[in-house]
Structures are given as C-alpha cells and as structure tokens.
Amino acid sequence: MLKNVDLKHLSCFLSAVESSSFSHAALIQDLSQPSLSTRIRQLEQAVGATLFHRHGRGVEPTPAARTLYERINPLVAQLQTALVEASAIDSMYQGEVVVGIVPTVAGRLSVKLAAGARKKMKVRVVESFSGHLQEWLLQGDIDIAVCTAMPRRRGITQTLIRAEPLQLVGPADSGPTRNEVRFRSLQEVPLILGSPQHAIRQILDQTARRLGVTLRVQHEVDNLEAQLRFVRQGLGYAILSEGALTGTPQSNELRMCRIIEPQIQRHLVVATYPKNEAAKPAVKSVAAQIARLLRTGNRNRC
DNA sequence: TTACACCTCGGTATCCGGAA
DNA sequence: TTCCGGATACCGAGGTGTAA
Numbered sequence: 515m516l517k518n519v520d521l522k523h524l525s526c527f528l529s530a531v532e533s534s535s536f537s538h539a540a541l542i543q544d545l546s547q548p549s550l551s552t553r554i555r556q557l558e559q560a561v562g563a564t565l566f567h568r569h570g571r572g573v574e575p576t577p578a579a580r581t582l583y584e585r586i587n588p589l590v591a592q593l594q595t596a597l598v599e600a601s602a603i604d605s606m607y608q609g610e611v612v613v614g615i616v617p618t619v620a621g622r623l624s625v626k627l628a629a630g631a632r633k634k635m636k637v638r639v640v641e642s643f644s645g646h647l648q649e650w651l652l653q654g655d656i657d658i659a660v661c662t663a664m665p666r667r668r669g670i671t672q673t674l675i676r677a678e679p680l681q682l683v684g685p686a687d688s689g690p691t692r693n694e695v696r697f698r699s700l701q702e703v704p705l706i707l708g709s710p711q712h713a714i715r716q717i718l719d720q721t722a723r724r725l726g727v728t729l730r731v732q733h734e735v736d737n738l739e740a741q742l743r744f745v746r747q748g749l750g751y752a753i754l755s756e757g758a759l760t761g762t763p764q765s766n767e768l769r770m771c772r773i774i775e776p777q778i779q780r781h782l783v784v785a786t787y788p789k790n791e792a793a794k795p796a797v798k799s800v801a802a803q804i805a806r807l808l809r810t811g812n813r814n815r816c
Numbered sequence: 817t818t819a820c821a822c823c824t825c826g827g828t829a830t831c832c833g834g835a836a
Numbered sequence: 837t838t839c840c841g842g843a844t845a846c847c848g849a850g851g852t853g854t855a856a
Binding site: 535536 | 840841842845
C-alpha cells in the first residue's frame with residue numbers, strides 16, 4: 515500500500531502539518547510549492563486517506579493526518595539522526611593517515627596495519643627512531659607515532675601499550691649460557707648500540723650512570739638490520755626490546771638473554787597530536803587499531 | 817560501450833477558489 | 837475586488853534500462 519513513499523514524502527508531510535501551509539512547508543523543505551503539493555498528493559494516494567482540507571488561506575490537517583503525525587514524527591527524527599551519525603562514522607574511515615613506527619616494532623606491525631586498513635583509508639608507514647618521530651609528530655609530518663615513551667611534551671597525547679623488557683642479543687652459538695644476564699655484566703661485552711639520541715640507548719646510559727657502570731660501546735649503529743648484521747658477524751652484542759626480532763629473517767641465528775638486576779624496560783606508546791586528530795577524524799580510529807594490534811600481538815606471544 | 821527511449825523529479829507560469 | 841495560497845499544465849534535466 516505504501517509503495518513509492520520515501521523519507522522526502524514524510525518530511526514534507528511533517529512540515530505541512532506543522533506550518534498548516536503548503537507554501538511555508540515548501541520553503542522549509544527547499545522545494546517549490548507545486549512539488550510539495552505533488553508529494554502530499556502521492557502520500558494521500560499511498561495512505562488512501564485525505565490528509566489535508568484545502569481552503570483559500572492554507573490547509574488544515576485532518577484527524578487522520580494528526581494521528582499519522584503523532585506516529586511518524588519520532589520515527590523520522592530517529593531516522594534522520596541515524597543518517598547523520600552514519601555519515602559521521604563513515605568520515606572517520608576516510609583519508610590518508612601517516613604512521614611513524616620505531617624499527618623494532620615496524621616489522622611486526624606494518625603489514626597487519628596495511629591489511630586492516632579500510633577501503634577508503636590509506637595508511638602510509640614511515641620508520642625512524644623515537645626522537646625523530648616526536649619531532650615529526652609536532653611538525654605535523656606524521657599523524658601517529660608508535661615509539662618509546664618520551665618526556666611529556668606539550669600537546670602530545672601518549673597511550674601506554676606495554677612495557678617491553680630489554681634483552682642482550684648475540685649469535686646463537688656464543689655469549690652467556692644462561693637466559694638472563696646481569697646489567698653489570700654488560701661492561702664485559704662489546705656492544706652495538708644506537709646513537710645517544712636513540713631511546714633505548716638513553717635508557718641504557720641512564721641506568722649505567724645510576725649504577726656506576728661503564729658500557730663498552732664498540733659500534734654505534736642506528737639501523738636495526740645493520741645492528742643484527744653486525745651481531746651475526748660476531749662484532750658484538752645488541753640490546754633490543756622483546757619482540758624486536760619477530761618477523762626478521764635468520765632470527766634463529768640469534769640468541770636473546772633478558773637483562774636483570776635491574777630489569778630494564780622500554781615503554782611502548784602510541785602518541786598523537788590532538789591538532790592532527792581534529793583535522794583528520796581517521797587518526798583516532800587508526801590509533802585505536804594500532805593499540806589493539808600491539809596488545810593482541812603481546813597476548814599471542816605469551 | 818554507446819545510443820536511445822522512457823521515467824521521475826522539480827522547476828516556472830498560470831489558473832482557480834476562498835477569505836478579507 | 838483584491839490578495840493569498842493550492843492545483844494544474846508543461847518543460848527541462850538527470851537517471852535508468854535496454855538493444856545494437
């Protein structure tokens with residue numbers, strides 16, 4: 515019976531009841547008066563009842579129209595709200611989002627992130643160290659940083675994902691025979707560490723100063739792949755976070771020993787800059803997705 | 817893939833009826 | 837009689853379905 519009746523018909527009807535005038539209703543609905551009149555006539559044909567008494571000075575809703583109005587008014591309002599909400603949600607999954615990731619996490623996160631991106635959303639991944647990522651975030655070059663927790667900086671929001679114990683990484687056939695190594699013992703082995711700006715290096719330097727330990731830094735190498743190559747060639751030991759080797763080739767050629775006394779950790783965070791979030795609604799959803807992926811990955815390993 | 821026919825929608829111009 | 841507002845006629849634009 516209600517064939518060919520759509521939201522436009524109902525909106526016109528509601529406006530006509532409220533204004534008691536087709537002309538005023540047409541203005542409200544941004545239509546010409548004849549067009550609105552046609553809509554009302556189609557609705558009357560569909561309902562099978564007269565909804566308005568026409569007279570020389572406007573129209574008057576019939577009892578049938580008043581009953582219909584009471585029933586559909588809240589439904590149309592709900593429907594219009596739902597449409598607005600759906601449109602807002604859709605805009606959250608559009609556009610390009612640039613994510614900066616520290617190398618020790620990039621390997622395990624990048625592919626999952628790209629695979630999980632929505633159709634209308636493009637996720638671009640760049641790799642660098644925590645210090646660089648902080649600067650890029652503030653400059654607006656990237657939208658999200660997945661990095662080691664940084665000192666509080668104005669405007670940056672950090673969400674802690676997890677604490678990752680640091681481990682000594684050496685060739686599988688050498689190094690300490692136990693699965694744990696004391697921090698003080700690190701002064702006895704040649705180390706391959708990142709430059710002093712590197713977040714893990716800063717954690718190590720800070721702990722060493724506190725304990726009065728002098729670290730033997732044999733090579734300063736910022737690139738993760740290069741560090742691992744140095745280690746495989748027996749040039750020294752790297753110190754990396756748990757999970758850093760996940761997904762890297764030849765990880766079975768390497769051996770990891772957890773550092774204890776004290777156990778040192780790096781805190782992995784997802785950092786965003788609220789100004790970027792306001793400009794790109796998609797940033798919030800991607801940041802949430804990253805947090806979910808990293809936390810899930812953590813559970814899987816355990 | 818393109819061209820054509822058909823349909824729907826919304827516009828303007830005009831007519832008509834009723835109230836002041 | 838005048839003015840206001842709804843109804844009707846007609847036209848153009850755009851979308852859709854179908855056949856070549």
